[in-house]
Amino acid sequence: MLYDFEGQELDNAIQLEGANGELITEDGNTRYFIEFDTINNYKSSVKFKPKQNWDWSDEGQFAFALDIENPIDRSIHFYVTATDASGKTHNRSLSIPENSSGTYYLELEGPDLDTETGIRNNPESWISDYTAIIWRWGVKKIDLANVASIEFKLLGVPETKQIIIDNARIIKPDDIDENYLVGLVDEFGQNAKRDFVGKVESLEELIAVSEKEQNHLRKTPLEGRSKYNGWAEGPKLKATGYFRTEKVDGKWWMVDPEGYLFFSNGIANVRMANTSxxxxxxxxxxxxxxxxxxxxxxxxxxxxxxxxxxxxxxxxxxxxxxxxxxxxxxxxxxxxxxxxxxxxxxxxxxxxxxxxxSFYQANLARKYKSNDPKVFMEKWRTTTVDRMLTWGFTSFGNWVDPSYYQLNRFPYFANGWIIGDFKTLSSGNDLWSALPDVFDPVFEERALATAKQIGIEVQNNPWCVGVFVDNEKSWGMENPSSDKINVAAVYGIPINTLTLDASKSPAKAVYVDVLRKKYGTIEKLNASWEQENASWEALAKGVKVTEFNDALVEDLSNLLTVYAEQYFRVVRNAVKKYLPNHMYMGARFADWGMTDEVRRAAAKYADVMSYNYYKEGISDNFWHFLKDLDKPSVIGEWHNGSTDSGMLNAGLIHASSQQDRAKRYKQYMEGVLERPYFVGAHWFQYNDGPLTGRAYDGENYNVGFVSGTDIPYAPLVEAAKEVNNSLYEKRYKN
Structure with missing residues (x-):
């Protein structure tokens, strides 16, 4: 037992941030009540932090466990982080169901932590009556001899939450399932070891469910919608034959090719590429x-x-x-x-x-009774568009298969990536890939090649709303929960580029030129930066900066701007050369990977700003910059999921059940619709990930509108229908 709150001297061992707590005693049992002030704080948390670091190195197989009661009628998504003395973090997350109580455990030593499976979150190896906290990212094996803290935190939550905690303790498994990874997947790609609502037991059942659904799908937009799913009953603006944007009565909108107000609510990643x-x-x-x-x-x-x-x-x-x-x-x-x-x-x-x-593709062949790709893929496309129309969505999101582009039935966004043999840079925290050296002429060549290919696929089709290029680049890391700037995290691109040799790095050569034009002499730069560079030639060879005064930070900010503006200028020019009638939608910023400088650079060149934002809802203490930029913006990705689907991982945001997914869907979309700068929101993704993880990166999330057997999740679909049926009226009149 670590903390049972029974007459225990806590001595600041329970630390609250953006929250208030008090001990409460009921029926002789003392527990700790916490209210998280998430309305006024982007981050609210409770942290267990001992006077001296915990030494759990001799515990054997063990977990940190905590009793948690959720007394409110809304579920709670927690991020959980164990940190050792060196700063390494072990990160997980969990959902506490509404009006519930239970014990949740954070496994810190066990056989699963030594096993790389290629799955984002594995099935449970522990045999236990308690609920495991789902793995997210970080270091699976932190220093157990020096555990500094364990924190439960809320981020970007738009409503107040409350919990009651008790009995923080170390627990051991009742037993270990040695075969927890064996025989996991059945012939339909489902969890063979669990029963759940919607599980397919036979081919006949799969076909019957499909045929029943087909009888209830519509072929045309909802009543009151235009040909392109714009608001036919709303104001009529100038028609250009293509999608565009316009501010109406202080609120940004897209406008469809016929001149009707348009809001892009859709589903992203409708393709086979991530189903294997x-x-x-x-x-x-x-x-x-x-x-x-x-x-x-x-x-x-x-x-x-x-x-x-x-x-x-x-x-x-x-x-x-x-x-x-x-x-x-x-x-x-x-x-x-x-x-x-x-x-x-x-x-x-x-x-x-x-x-x-791809079990998903195999299930399409099964349900449509044909192994001819021309047959089952055509039926998949037709059914998918019919579903979008029936469910009331107005467009697809990003990453829809190009085979949809010329159907002329449903608006879509085209997409492309700039890849090639150009030089690269680093932000110091390059999650998906290194950053391009945007001053390398090869980068522009590849941008033009990418845009040309997109243009060939789109064929100037008016059903194409706009074009996304690239995704979630590691531009720099702000901390929305703090006013303090972590210079190295925010300005990693210029800091790391300054270490390079200008003769080998086009970006570094540009940076040296920018600095020479500003300062003239190396002595003036040295005085400003409080450094001792021997000459401009020495600076060009490479310099490492680790101490930052205000003047240096100002220059780093300018250099980051120079880099970002070049990126967005090159990409915009390429897109407009080959797709002059279509909007450039930007690079889909991740909320963890953007800075003020990069946002402002994008705003100069993108027709619509795009952000991927995985949180419970839209929180004003994060989106403060929208008013300053005053640009039409879309949420490029968001979702939630639950493990009651038989899946092993709920996704980036956890709900407590399929019904709770529906509740969260409505809450998030209401937050988007009521804000004047958003012109769209795209759910990621159409179908659940594979149970054993998608091939590229192991994502195995229950975040689909349909399962791996292509069966819709009814509560989520009904929630989307409810939102979409009144989408335009709500947004226009709110």
Whole structure:
């Protein structure tokens, strides 16, 4: 027992931020009540912090456990972080259901933490009556001899939350399931070890559910909508034949090609590229076609990418761990064997390349009674558009398969990535990939090649709302919960670029030129920065800055602006050259990876700003910059999920159930609709991730509007219908 609050001297061991707490005693039992002031604080938290760091190095297999009661009628999503003395963090998250009480545990030592499975969150290896807290990111094996704190925090929550905690303690598992990763996936790609609502038990059931749904799908937009899903009953503005933006009565809107007000509420990632999972098999590399430096599509955006038939005889087990997860995989010469694919590289996982299988695509072939891709893919597209119209959505989001582009039934966004053999830079925290050196002429060449390819796919089609290019780049990391600037985190791009040799780095050469024009002499720069650079030539060779005064921070800010403006200028020019009639939608900033300088640079060149924002709702203490920028903006990604679907991971935001997902959907969308700068919000994604993780990075989230068997989640669909049926009236009249 660490803290049971029974006459215990806490001595600041329970630290609150943006919250208030008090001991309460009921029936002789003392517990700790906490109210989180999330309305006035972006971050609210409770932290367990001992006088001396905990030494749990001799505990064996153990977890930190806590009794939590949620007395309110709304679920609570917590981020949970264990931090050691060196600052390494072990990060998880959980959902506390509304009006509930239970025990939740944070596993800190056990066999699962030593196993790389290629799944974002594994099935539970512990046999326990308590609820495991889901893995997110960080270091799985922190220094258990020096555990400095364990924190439960809320971020960006737009409503007050309350909990009652008790009995913070160390627990051991009742037992360990040695086969927790064996036989995990059934023939439909579902969790073979759990029962849940909506689980498909037979092919006949899958077909029957599909045929029943088909009888209730519509083929045209909702009443009161225009051809393009604009608001036909609202104000009529100038029609240009293409989508555009306009501010009306102080509120930003998109405008459809016919001149009607348009708000883009849709679902992103409607494609097969992310539906496959690594099987644990591979082939002789001589048969695998390697990437061409002129490729325009990243590995994770390519379709299944099946190996040639000549490779099949060389198939071998490359990971017993992965191969044993599947109860069933077809032979290549079976009809369902056509749903195999291949990944030449992965972002993270148990193995760095290998065979994949798409249970989702196989289920489409099953339900539509045809293994001919022309048949089942056409029926998939038709059903998907019919669903969007029936559910009241107005457009797709990003990453819709280009085969939808010329259907002329439903608005969409085109997309592309700038990849190629250009020089790169680093922000010091490059999550997905290194940043491009945007002053390298090859970057502009590749931007033009990307835009040209998008233009070929779009064909100047008026159903294309706009174009997204790139995604979630690591521009820099602000801390919205603090007024203090972490200079190294915010200005990592210029700081790291300054260390480079200008003769090898186009960006560094530009930076030196900018500084020379400002200061003239190296002596003036040294005086301003309080440094001792011998000459401009020495600065050009590379300089490491670790101490930051106000003048240096001001210059770093300017250099970051110079970099960001070049990026957005080059990309915009490329898009407008090949798609002059379509809006440039920006690069979809992640809330963890943007700065004021980069936002302002994007605002100069993007027609619409785009942000990916995974939180419970829209919180004003984060979105303060919208008014200053005064630009039409879309939420490019958001979602929630729950593990009652049989999935192993709820997603980036946890709900307590499918019904709670629906409740959260309405709350989030209401927050978007009532703010004058948002002109759209795109849910990520259409279907759940594979149970054993998508091939590229292991995401295995219950964040789909449909399951891996392509069956809609009824509560979420009904919530979307409710929002979408009155979407325009609510937004216009609010």
């Amino acid at each position: 999972t690594i099987t644990g098999y591979d082939f002789d590399s001589q048969f695998i076609k390697q990437r061409d430096p002129n490729d325009k599509t990243p590995e994770d955006s390519i379709g299944l990418n099946r190996v040639p038939d000549a490779a099949i005889p060389s198939r071998y087990v490359s990971s017993q761990l992965r191969a044993k997860m599947f109860e069933w995989l077809p032979d290549y010469d079976e009809e369902l064997g056509q749903h195999y694919g291949y990944r030449r590289s992965v972002f993270m996982g148990a193995i760095d390349k290998g065979e994949t299988y």
